[in-house]
Amino acid sequence: MACLKQRNMGLSDQIAQYLVSGLSTGAIYALIGIGFAIIYNGTEIINFAQGEMVMLGGMFTLFGLDVLKLPLPVAILMAVTLTTLSGVLFERLTIRPLKSPTPLSLVIITIGGSILIRGIAMLVGGKDTHAIPAFSGSDPLSIGSATILPQHLWIFALTVIAIVLNKLFFQYSITGKAMRACAANRRAAGLVGIDVRRMVLFSFAISAGLGSLAGIIVAPLTMTSYDVGVMLGLKGFCAAIIGGLSGGLGTVLGGLLLGVLESLGAGLISSGYKDAIAFIILLLILFIRPQGLFSRAQTERV
Amino acid sequence: MQKKLGLFALLLLVGILSALPAWAVEPLRIGALFSVTGPASFLGEPERNTLEMLVKEVNAKGGIKGRKLDLVVYDTQGDATKAVQLATKLIKNEKVAVIVGPSTTGETMAVIPLVEKEKIPLISCAAGVKITDPVKKYVFKTPANDHIAAEKIFNFMAAKKQKSVALLTVTDGYGSSGREQLKDMAKKKGISVVADETYGPKDTDMTAQLTKIKGSKADAIICWGTNPGPAIVTRNVKQLGIKIPLYQSHGVASKKYIELAGNDNAEGVILPAGKLAIFDKLAKKDPQAKLLRDYNAAYKKTYNVEASTFGGYAYDSFLMITEAMKKGAVTSDQMRDNLERIKKLVSVSGIFSMGANDHNGLDLSAFEMVKIVKGDWEIAK
Numbered sequence: 001m002a003c004l005k006q007r008n009m010g011l012s013d014q015i016a017q018y019l020v021s022g023l024s025t026g027a028i029y030a031l032i033g034i035g036f037a038i039i040y041n042g043t044e045i046i047n048f049a050q051g052e053m054v055m056l057g058g059m060f061t062l063f064g065l066d067v068l069k070l071p072l073p074v075a076i077l078m079a080v081t082l083t084t085l086s087g088v089l090f091e092r093l094t095i096r097p098l099k100s101p102t103p104l105s106l107v108i109i110t111i112g113g114s115i116l117i118r119g120i121a122m123l124v125g126g127k128d129t130h131a132i133p134a135f136s137g138s139d140p141l142s143i144g145s146a147t148i149l150p151q152h153l154w155i156f157a158l159t160v161i162a163i164v165l166n167k168l169f170f171q172y173s174i175t176g177k178a179m180r181a182c183a184a185n186r187r188a189a190g191l192v193g194i195d196v197r198r199m200v201l202f203s204f205a206i207s208a209g210l211g212s213l214a215g216i217i218v219a220p221l222t223m224t225s226y227d228v229g230v231m232l233g234l235k236g237f238c239a240a241i242i243g244g245l246s247g248g249l250g251t252v253l254g255g256l257l258l259g260v261l262e263s264l265g266a267g268l269i270s271s272g273y274k275d276a277i278a279f280i281i282l283l284l285i286l287f288i289r290p291q292g293l294f295s296r297a298q299t300e301r302v
Numbered sequence: 303m304q305k306k307l308g309l310f311a312l313l314l315l316v317g318i319l320s321a322l323p324a325w326a327v328e329p330l331r332i333g334a335l336f337s338v339t340g341p342a343s344f345l346g347e348p349e350r351n352t353l354e355m356l357v358k359e360v361n362a363k364g365g366i367k368g369r370k371l372d373l374v375v376y377d378t379q380g381d382a383t384k385a386v387q388l389a390t391k392l393i394k395n396e397k398v399a400v401i402v403g404p405s406t407t408g409e410t411m412a413v414i415p416l417v418e419k420e421k422i423p424l425i426s427c428a429a430g431v432k433i434t435d436p437v438k439k440y441v442f443k444t445p446a447n448d449h450i451a452a453e454k455i456f457n458f459m460a461a462k463k464q465k466s467v468a469l470l471t472v473t474d475g476y477g478s479s480g481r482e483q484l485k486d487m488a489k490k491k492g493i494s495v496v497a498d499e500t501y502g503p504k505d506t507d508m509t510a511q512l513t514k515i516k517g518s519k520a521d522a523i524i525c526w527g528t529n530p531g532p533a534i535v536t537r538n539v540k541q542l543g544i545k546i547p548l549y550q551s552h553g554v555a556s557k558k559y560i561e562l563a564g565n566d567n568a569e570g571v572i573l574p575a576g577k578l579a580i581f582d583k584l585a586k587k588d589p590q591a592k593l594l595r596d597y598n599a600a601y602k603k604t605y606n607v608e609a610s611t612f613g614g615y616a617y618d619s620f621l622m623i624t625e626a627m628k629k630g631a632v633t634s635d636q637m638r639d640n641l642e643r644i645k646k647l648v649s650v651s652g653i654f655s656m657g658a659n660d661h662n663g664l665d666l667s668a669f670e671m672v673k674i675v676k677g678d679w680e681i682a683k
């Protein structure tokens with residue numbers, strides 16, 4: 001009977017599942033995209049090592065679970081701490097020593113850094129893919145005719161918390177405001193007494209921490225290995241670009257849009273073009289609306 | 303005068319030294335090209351480990367017919383250009399008599415023109431059909447062709463009266479070769495392909511493709527890929543509540559796949575497995591059972607991990623070389639001729655019977671259809 005019912009599954013039911021799948025994948029992209037946006041907003045650097053922070057989150061959690069035999073919450077806490085430290089270390093060792101930083105040299109440094117981090121992770125952790133248990137079971141939940149996993153709810157929740165905290169931090173706290181000032185005008189921010197280098201360090205720490213949290217929370221779905229950060233990082237970057245590198249809602253909408261388009265594209269057009277769809281959107285946006293889909297053109301970003 | 307005498311003595315010494323190896327038997331030099339690092343390292347690493355272990359073992363026992371083996375392994379990093387350079391180095395500088403590897407189909411195809419020209423036999427550890435089809439004089443390969451695995455699945459489906467199938471293949475070399483073989487074989491077996499979907503090797507969610515498949519009228523799904531993709535597919539199938547049987551390829555015939563997919567999700571998945579994966583489930587009288595058990599035990603003792611199918615490919619190559627030597631091969635050409643004459647050689651990937659028209663030598667018996675039950679393999683009936 002179940003078989004018969006399944007065969008009569010209509011197109012509308014299929015589309016419902018495409019949308020739900022797209023939104024849940026999109027939330028992952030959004031969460032990673034926010035990390036890109038935070039560093040950009042604090043420093044005007046696009047940190048291509050952000051994907052590796054996502055990977056480190058998953059790998060450190062795995063280390064805590066499998067090697068140290070810690071309970072999951074403790075392992076997560078340890079992983080976030082260690083990744084945040086890695087982010088700080090990364091900034092101190094690669095970004096800060098630069099005498100006259102230009103956007104190009106900084107971008108290349110972060111790309112080099114990401115390759116290095118990936119290499120170290122491979123040497124230490126091996127090349128295998130590993131599974132991490134889901135936080136609260138893996139029995140699918142139904143939403144109408146579509147299904148979703150409990151882990152997706154965790155991702156949605158974390159995304160919402162991340163936007164809210166991000167908004168509060170950058171709008172209302174002194175440190176957040178100072179970081180925005182640095183991004184707007186480094187020199188002027190320095191002149192009014194803001195410790196610019198410290199703010200850069202902060203933004204790396206925050207985005208590493210957030211990135212690792214994203215990596216941990218998606219690991220039960222995507223599994224984790226030393227090279228998981230490459231594609232996730234790239235998709236997160238797409239999300240951030242679509243959202244105009246805003247630390248808040250823009251990036252989230254960008255991620256969700258990307259996820260839904262990928263899913264609809266795979267389902268209704270052809271799964272062979274799934275990634276092509278994502279990257280064509282990225283290119284179109286970079287050509288036509290470099291300021292992002294959801295933000296007005298701002299002079300200071302030019 | 304004194305000087306002249308010294309020179310004479312030196313020449314004499316050189317003469318004696320260079321003549322020495324002709325008295326003692328010179329070791330047979332085996333070259334190996336494996337992608338020990340890089341994206342295909344999951345193939346190259348166990349292959350190198352296996353070959354090194356076996357050479358050491360044989361040399362400790364005094365070699366084959368008193369002739370020791372000398373192994374030179376180069377890492378191609380999965381790069382076809384590098385593979386050709388290193389193959390040239392193996393032939394010209396190291397003067398090897400036979401080459402094992404490369405690990406991937408792309409690299410092997412790149413190296414073939416060179417070994418054919420230099421007349422050095424090559425035993426590839428890559429699975430691509432085109433390596434030995436059409437047959438090349440000096441080229442052999444140990445992994446069974448993909449179409450054998452495909453045929454095995456379709457035979458099983460026919461027995462279960464499943465008449466239509468949905469394909470979900472990965473967009474890398476393994477997946478696209480598998481996709482071609484599957485479509486080809488489906489036509490031959492009269493099974494209709496009602497959905498033909500793909501996914502990227504780094505994709506993290508395949509629910510979109512599977513939703514489409516769910517809407518098709520397929521009797522079964524065949525997924526073709528290597529980890530972690532098929533594990534994610536398996537989880538997604540469960541998530542979407544798809545009830546039709548899921549077949550996987552021999553590419554995931556390892557416990558790792560079950561671990562990644564989770565016992566509950568993998569329950570009931572059926573796949574063609576090389577016999578190494580299920581050696582402890584084989585009947586006692588199976589001719590391969592003892593060899594597989596011994597290989598796994600030796601590998602585990604040396605490297606502290608279970609032996610893998612991929613390492614098995616190097617094991618096959620090694621056994622073929624030593625078999626050719628036992629039958630009297632000394633030069634590269636004799637080696638080639640004896641490799642072609644191998645009959646009923648029991649090894650890891652199967653029982654090899656080569657011929658002038660078959661440089662792979664495996665048939666349907668190389669695989670066994672297995673079903674996953676409670677996180678373990680069971681012979682599928």
